[in-house]
Amino acid sequence: MDNKNTGTVKFFNSEKGFGFIKHDDSSKETFVHASGLIDEIKENDKVEFDLQNGKKGMNAVNVKLIG
Numbered sequence: 001m002d003n004k005n006t007g008t009v010k011f012f013n014s015e016k017g018f019g020f021i022k023h024d025d026s027s028k029e030t031f032v033h034a035s036g037l038i039d040e041i042k043e044n045d046k047v048e049f050d051l052q053n054g055k056k057g058m059n060a061v062n063v064k065l066i067g
Helices: none
Strands: 005-013 018-023 029-033 046-054 057-065
Touching: 005 029, 029 046
Parallel strands: 029 057
Antiparallel strands: 005 018, 005 046, 018 029, 046 057
16 A cells, blocks of 8 residues: 655755655655655655654655656
8 A cells, every 4th residue: 555645845955965845735844864865856846755763753765756
């Protein structure tokens, strides 16, 4: 069963390698690190991603562009 999350990149700093994704189905935002990316992302990109527990909460991983 495919349980992918979708959202929009709210912020991403490519120099520092991190940012945040706003979920489509709620007002939640999830941290994303460059190590969790499949595709390069930038602000306002539509993405799908998995959630994984990290040191400081949930992280977006396997992040890839959609649309």
